[in-house]
Amino acid sequence: MVEITTAPIDTEVLLRQVGSPQAGAVVLFLGTTREFTRGRQTGSLDYECYPEMAQKKLEELEQQAQARWLLTGCAIVHRIGHLEIGEASVAVAVSTPHRQAAFEAGQWLIDTLKQIVPIWKKENWADGESQWVHPGLDVSPTLPATGSGN
Amino acid sequence: MVEITTAPIDTEVLLRQVGSPQAGAVVLFLGTTREFTRGRQTGSLDYECYPEMAQKKLEELEQQAQARWLLTGCAIVHRIGHLEIGEASVAVAVSTPHRQAAFEAGQWLIDTLKQIVPIWKKENWADGESQWVHPGLDVSPTLPATGSGN
Amino acid sequence: MKVDVRLFAVARDLAGSDFISLELPAGSTVAQLRARLSAEIPALAGVLPHILIAVGSDYVRDDAIIPAGSEVACIPPVSGG
Amino acid sequence: MKVDVRLFAVARDLAGSDFISLELPAGSTVAQLRARLSAEIPALAGVLPHILIAVGSDYVRDDAIIPAGSEVACIPPVSGG
Numbered sequence: 001m002v003e004i005t006t007a008p009i010d011t012e013v014l015l016r017q018v019g020s021p022q023a024g025a026v027v028l029f030l031g032t033t034r035e036f037t038r039g040r041q042t043g044s045l046d047y048e049c050y051p052e053m054a055q056k057k058l059e060e061l062e063q064q065a066q067a068r069w070l071l072t073g074c075a076i077v078h079r080i081g082h083l084e085i086g087e088a089s090v091a092v093a094v095s096t097p098h099r100q101a102a103f104e105a106g107q108w109l110i111d112t113l114k115q116i117v118p119i120w121k122k123e124n125w126a127d128g129e130s131q132w133v134h135p136g137l138d139v140s141p142t143l144p145a146t147g148s149g150n
Numbered sequence: 151m152v153e154i155t156t157a158p159i160d161t162e163v164l165l166r167q168v169g170s171p172q173a174g175a176v177v178l179f180l181g182t183t184r185e186f187t188r189g190r191q192t193g194s195l196d197y198e199c200y201p202e203m204a205q206k207k208l209e210e211l212e213q214q215a216q217a218r219w220l221l222t223g224c225a226i227v228h229r230i231g232h233l234e235i236g237e238a239s240v241a242v243a244v245s246t247p248h249r250q251a252a253f254e255a256g257q258w259l260i261d262t263l264k265q266i267v268p269i270w271k272k273e274n275w276a277d278g279e280s281q282w283v284h285p286g287l288d289v290s291p292t293l294p295a296t297g298s299g300n
Numbered sequence: 301m302k303v304d305v306r307l308f309a310v311a312r313d314l315a316g317s318d319f320i321s322l323e324l325p326a327g328s329t330v331a332q333l334r335a336r337l338s339a340e341i342p343a344l345a346g347v348l349p350h351i352l353i354a355v356g357s358d359y360v361r362d363d364a365i366i367p368a369g370s371e372v373a374c375i376p377p378v379s380g381g
Numbered sequence: 382m383k384v385d386v387r388l389f390a391v392a393r394d395l396a397g398s399d400f401i402s403l404e405l406p407a408g409s410t411v412a413q414l415r416a417r418l419s420a421e422i423p424a425l426a427g428v429l430p431h432i433l434i435a436v437g438s439d440y441v442r443d444d445a446i447i448p449a450g451s452e453v454a455c456i457p458p459v460s461g462g
Contacts, residue, residue: 011165011178021185021235027256028161028178031381034247035171047380050308050373053357054380078380085171090381097184103257106177110249110381118354118373119380120309132310133379137350139310181462197461200389200454203438204461228461240462260462268435268454269461270390282391283460287431289391 001074002058004049006081014093018073023095026073027106031090033083041126047080047089050118054078057117061109069105071096076109078119089121151224152208154199156231159238168223168245175249176223177256181240183233191276197230197239200268204228207267211259219255221246226259228269239271301326303366305337306373311351314343324366330355331362333372344374351376382407384447386418387454392432395424405447411436412443414453425455432457 001017011028018026033045062074073095083089092109096102124130129141151167161178168176183195212224223245233239242259246252274280279291303322312318322336330353338345352359352375355366359375366372384403393399403417411434419426433440433456436447440456447453 012162015161015180019182019236023182023236024184026178026180026182026238028176028180029249029252030165030176030178031249032169032173032176032245034174048309049380050306050354050357050375052371053354053373053375056357086169086173088176095182099179099181099257099260102179103253107249107253114378114381116359116378117380118308118375118378120376121379122309132313132376134310134347134350134377135379136377137310137347142313198390199461200387200435200438200456202452203435203454203456206438264459264462266440266459267461268389268456268459270457271460272390282394282457284391284428284431284458285460286458287391287428292394 002055002062002076004051004054004058004078004080006079009077009079009088009091011088011091014075014077014091017075018093018095020072020095022097023072024097025099025102026093026095027099027102029090029092029106029110030088031110032088033085035085037123042085042123043126044085044124045083045089046122046124047078047083048120048122049078049080053118058113061112061117065094065105065109068108069094069096069101071101071105074105076113078113078117080119152205152212152226154201154204154208154228154230156229159227159229159241161238161241164225164227164241164243167225168243170222170245172247173222173245174247175252176243176245177249177252179240179242179256179260180238181260182238183235185235187273192235192273193276194235194274195233195239196272196274197228197233198270198272199228199230203268208263211262211267215244215255215259218258219244219246219251221251221255224255226263228263228267230269301328301368303333303372305333306371308374309376310347311344311374311376314347315341326368328366329362330360330364330366333366334362337374347376382409382449384414384451384453386414387452389455390457391428392425392455392457395428396422407449409447410443411441411445411447414447415443418455428457
């Protein structure tokens with residue numbers, strides 16, 4: 001089950017979805033929005049995605065993890081839109097008969113998601129600037145008042 | 151926060167406890183009771199512990215993980231008593247600024263818990279036999295009607 | 301052939317639009333698409349080397365040929381999760 | 382000195398009791414405790430090599446001396462989690 005949603009992530013639902021009488025282990029990963037990044041304070045974040053491709057890539061990740069670790073359950077939810085500090089932007093839940101595979105699959109899923117799934121976050125710094133986060137790319141901050149542009 | 155309880159584990163409470171504005175990652179591990187172990191069907195499980203020592207060892211594990219991975223949050227709950235298939239017997243939740251540490255700490259905590267914390271499970275096999283699980287020790291099964299010991 | 305290229309995040313902000321329609325010769329490659337994007341939207345030129353191109357929701361290399369009617373997108377370095 | 386030894390899981394089942402009171406010379410070691418346990422509860426003898434001894438809720442080695450008044454327990458291989 002993969003989902004992209006603007007709603008808060010319901011971890012109870014996720015844990016129920018991956019539960020199974022064949023599972024001995026469940027690993028849930030939550031990515032939550034941090035208040036400080038390299039000493040600079042974040043006020044809030046906005047996430048956007050390329051919906052069709054993000055959905056397809058998430059489904060591919062789920063299928064690859066299923067095949068590689070013989071998961072008994074897998075659920076990935078990414079939230080987009082506006083998030084406040086402390087909220088979860090992403091949740092990955094997997095279940096497996098034995099725990100080592102659950103940790104490996106969970107970590108692989110979030111690592112790979114962060115490398116390939118077309119989702120982007122914009123930091124709204126507490127000082128008023130906003131800035132797309134594009135690893136490896138030096139993006140000039142923009143003031144909200146000036147809107148988009150360079 | 152560490153706890154030994156006979157009540158079902160409330161994951162929402164755990165996740166709230168480890169949440170922090172400094173956290174970018176939360177990892178929750180749940181150990182759940184499997185229906186089949188090496189092909190043999192389990193009906194239910196009973197867990198018992200040495201309460202004072204189990205509590206002390208869990209607190210030591212939490213402190214060691216805090217020191218080693220600079221956790222922003224940590225919670226360990228072990229349920230004892232009678233558990234049905236699919237229920238969670240143990241939950242480990244940690245939060246950290248970055249995700250690698252959360253996976254490492256979560257896995258270390260459950261691995262070490264399973265090695266040193268004085269908690270034992272008894273498999274109540276679906277065929278009516280019951281058997282303490284003591285890794286490395288060949289324990290004769292007992293029929294419930296015969297009570298303890300041989 | 302007409303190709304609509306979807307633009308996201310910093311690429312959209314730099315272009316000032318969430319897509320651009322290009323007219324390309326049939327059989328054009330991704331490299332040729334990149335050259336046209338650079339020419340049409342000079343503000344994109346600086347970041348384009350860091351942008352991946354997706355065709356039909358899959359990442360493609362610069363020597364790939366763009367099939368007519370396919371959905372094309374500029375994917376700046378992702379930062380989800 | 383009198384030492385109450387707590388017994389858990391298979392050790393309790395084999396002994397038929399959740400503790401045993403032993404009278405040991407002051408300054409006895411864990412090894413001496415093990416020998417007495419084996420003698421007092423023959424059913425335990427077979428599993429005792431696999432059982433760890435805890436004194437004051439910490440695992441101790443066989444050459445450790447048992448302080449008077451300490452809480453002692455037999456810890457069969459654990460299977461929590």
